[in-house]
Amino acid sequence: MPKISIPTPLRQFVNGQDVVEVAGASAAECLDNLTAQFPDLRLHLFNDEGKLRSFVNVYVNEEDIRYLNKGETAVTDSDTLSIVPSIAGGR
Amino acid sequence: MATITAAPTLSNEEILRYSRHLIMPEVGMDGQLRLKAGKVLCIGTGGLGAPIGMYLAAAGIGTIGLVDFDVVDQTNLQRQIIHGTKDVGRKKLDSAADRMADINPNVSLVKHEVALSSENALDIMRGYDVVVDGTDNFPTRYLVNDACVLLGIPNVYGSIFRFEGQASVFATQGGPCYRCLYPEPPPPGLVPSCAEGGVLGILPGLIGVVQATEVVKLILGKGDTLAGRLVLYDALNMKFREMRLRKSPDCPICGPHRTIHKLIDYYQFCGIPQHAEPPAPGLKEGEIEAVDVKKLIDGGHSFVLIDVREPHEYQICKIPNARLMPLGDLPRRVHELNSADEFVLHCKSGIRSAKACDFLRQAGFKKVRNMKGGILAWSDKVDPSVPKY
Numbered sequence: 001m002p003k004i005s006i007p008t009p010l011r012q013f014v015n016g017q018d019v020v021e022v023a024g025a026s027a028a029e030c031l032d033n034l035t036a037q038f039p040d041l042r043l044h045l046f047n048d049e050g051k052l053r054s055f056v057n058v059y060v061n062e063e064d065i066r067y068l069n070k071g072e073t074a075v076t077d078s079d080t081l082s083i084v085p086s087i088a089g090g091r
Numbered sequence: 092m093a094t095i096t097a098a099p100t101l102s103n104e105e106i107l108r109y110s111r112h113l114i115m116p117e118v119g120m121d122g123q124l125r126l127k128a129g130k131v132l133c134i135g136t137g138g139l140g141a142p143i144g145m146y147l148a149a150a151g152i153g154t155i156g157l158v159d160f161d162v163v164d165q166t167n168l169q170r171q172i173i174h175g176t177k178d179v180g181r182k183k184l185d186s187a188a189d190r191m192a193d194i195n196p197n198v199s200l201v202k203h204e205v206a207l208s209s210e211n212a213l214d215i216m217r218g219y220d221v222v223v224d225g226t227d228n229f230p231t232r233y234l235v236n237d238a239c240v241l242l243g244i245p246n247v248y249g250s251i252f253r254f255e256g257q258a259s260v261f262a263t264q265g266g267p268c269y270r271c272l273y274p275e276p277p278p279p280g281l282v283p284s285c286a287e288g289g290v291l292g293i294l295p296g297l298i299g300v301v302q303a304t305e306v307v308k309l310i311l312g313k314g315d316t317l318a319g320r321l322v323l324y325d326a327l328n329m330k331f332r333e334m335r336l337r338k339s340p341d342c343p344i345c346g347p348h349r350t351i352h353k354l355i356d357y358y359q360f361c362g363i364p365q366h367a368e369p370p371a372p373g374l375k376e377g378e379i380e381a382v383d384v385k386k387l388i389d390g391g392h393s394f395v396l397i398d399v400r401e402p403h404e405y406q407i408c409k410i411p412n413a414r415l416m417p418l419g420d421l422p423r424r425v426h427e428l429n430s431a432d433e434f435v436l437h438c439k440s441g442i443r444s445a446k447a448c449d450f451l452r453q454a455g456f457k458k459v460r461n462m463k464g465g466i467l468a469w470s471d472k473v474d475p476s477v478p479k480y
Binding site: 007008009012018053054055057059062063064066067082084085086087088089090091 | 135137138139140167171224225226227228229232249250251252253254255257272273274275276277288290295321323325327328332333334335336337339419
């Protein structure tokens with residue numbers, strides 16, 4: 001199954017895991033399955049219209065899905081999805 | 092870089108000081124003179140700013156501007172290594188400048204003691220060759236990015252959270268900017284911040300050093316910078332990853348159909364003030380002073396004291412008999428509470444417990460009060476043996 005890399009700020013919503021394996025043939029399917037498993041995560045990834053929030057990016061391997069096929073981007077078992085939200089710390 | 096013109100020569104002292112640069116073909120005399128002619132603005136002299144400031148001074152950047160308005164406090168020392176224990180209570184600008192001048196007296200330091208805003212950002216940043224973003228909050232990061240785009244100055248970005256960091260170079264000629272990566276800042280409340288804050292002290296050291304490296308490369312015009320790449324660093328697993336970063340055709344400030352034409356002051360929200368604002372004098376409705384909570388306890392008054400902080404915070408300090416129920420667990424665990432009881436809720440400073448009070452009231456609880464100022468107020472006004480953190 002494809003792996004999803006979970007960033008530090010969101011690990012609290014997935015029982016502290018840094019990587020979660022979920023079924024899915026596209027980026028959207030994987031994220032849907034992830035948020036079905038961990039419903040608290042949904043609010044942090046998607047807005048009311050079900051679109052990815054503007055401060056959260058999703059990558060398939062090294063590429064931003066906005067420049068691939070967005071949610072339809074095909075994913076295979078060997079791929080890693082990464083959720084990368086903006087973080088602001090610096091002090 | 093267009094703004095860097097013929098530089099003065101190096102003194103004999105400088106030649107000796109920079110000898111390890113001078114004997115390296117990638118820098119050499121030409122590169123060292125470029126560094127000397129370079130003007131770099133460091134926004135923030137905290138966790139990221141500490142290594143950035145020290146290494147850029149040591150490297151011989153001719154002019155370094157510093158922007159900060161904060162004062163050194165004890166909790167900074169775990170990571171802000173430009174400041175020392177003797178500097179607690181001093182202005183960070185003074186402390187940082189002293190340290191940098193000690194490292195390299197040849198550097199000309201310019202202190203900007205201001206909070207960056209849409210009013211002053213362009214004036215402060217104009218004239219610098221490179222800006223380094225070592226701030227700690229979204230509003231300033233967007234301000235720095237937008238001003239860099241408008242002025243055409245590269246923005247060397249770094250940001251940290253707990254044990255994870257990001258770094259990139261934005262707003263180079265033809266390269267992506269911060270808004271290409273994230274078009275808008277998150278709204279208040281959606282980013283885990285105050286409650287789950289904290290940072291591994293060494294982390295800003297590593298990310299700041301990545302930023303300082305990129306500054307030097309930009310000025311030298313050597314190597315392959317992080318423009319177009321986002322580096323993700325996970326200190327816990329000691330992993331570096333790299334994501335491709337593209338100039339977004341929809342970018343609201345650097346795209347062809349830009350919608351932002353001037354600087355924006357975003358609403359200041361949770362995640363910024365570690366230097367939490369002092370609570371307003373007087374009680375708001377539904378609040379109770381820490382001293383009055385103590386009186387309730389001493390008077391044997393029947394009520395439930397709930398601590399909505401996280402378990403690791405509870406380990407640092409706690410109020411006797413307080414029951415731990417983290418804010419995030421409240422929706423799941425609310426059934427454990429009897430709405431007929433009387434409740435006082437507290438957290439570290441009163442913000443999370445105010446949210447928890449709102450939640451309980453919406454759930455039908457009538458007798459709910461928020462302990463004003465949290466356990467910090469308890470430490471100040473009731474029991475100084477309770478440590479502050």
